[in-house]
Amino acid sequence: MPRNLDLTALRSFVAVADTGGVTKASGFLNLTQSAVSMQLKRLEESLGASLFNRSARSLALTGAGDQLLGYARRMIELNDEVIGRMSDSAFEGELVLGVPHDIVYPAIPRVLQAFASEFPRMRVNLVSSFTRNLKAMFARGECDFILTTEDGCDPGGETLIRRPLVWVGAPGGAAWRGRPVRVAFGAHCIFRSGALRALDAADIAWELAVESDSDRAIEAIVSADLAIHAMIAGSEPPHTEVIAHGGALPDLGQQRINLYMSDLARGEVPQRFAELVRQHYLLA
Incomplete structure (x- = not known):
């Protein structure tokens, strides 16, 4: 038999x-x-x-x-x-996308809208977290795609774009002038250690104004002109702005926005999703 x-x-x-x-x-x-x-x-x-x-x-x-x-x-x-x-379910299923909160806008809503238009029966589960957390989730097989903000790019990743890392503060604020300068970073923020090292190298005294993993809490204290923060240029939230410090604060260099795609994300649909991500980040 x-x-x-x-x-x-x-x-x-x-x-x-x-x-x-x-x-x-x-x-x-x-x-x-x-x-x-x-x-x-x-x-x-x-x-x-x-x-x-x-x-x-x-x-x-x-x-x-x-x-x-x-x-x-x-x-x-x-x-x-x-x-x-x-x-008639060839394009039916779910993709899991992980993105750091500070690069969700403006590209990700456009990616999701374009993808939903082409594949209305596909679902995208969006996970927003810190780059370190997203890379750990990806390693465990919990995400099909992740975007990261990093100095470099690990094997298997693809750098979509490079952008400056900038100091941000309240519009017209003066917190950046204070010494020690007060800074606000989440404990797991991937920019934190590099920004603090840059301040140390420039011999600028600093102190943490908040110890929180809440993005809203950090945004609130920065927009109140009680601290400054570091973000990728173009991703600064409302009620904040890039600080025009004229060299009074250290340069923070550039960051890469990287795309990692699972080995199991095969076929027309995942490939098209990756293509949309590439297109919209280059346009963002």
């Missing part, structure tokens, strides 16, 4: 092969690690072959695994094509 391969198990196999481990694959598949491991075990038992070399520090495909991978991709693609054509 012919035997049938389990497509769910094949999806788990491909996800683990693409990501190099069960932990990250389970995040993308929205399954527990034990469930993914069980599916792999059953797949190996049904084929009578070991698909991964588990003696290494990370999972590596065996010869049988390499042979199966191409077949598995084709079977999954054919299955999805049939389902899409027969049920």
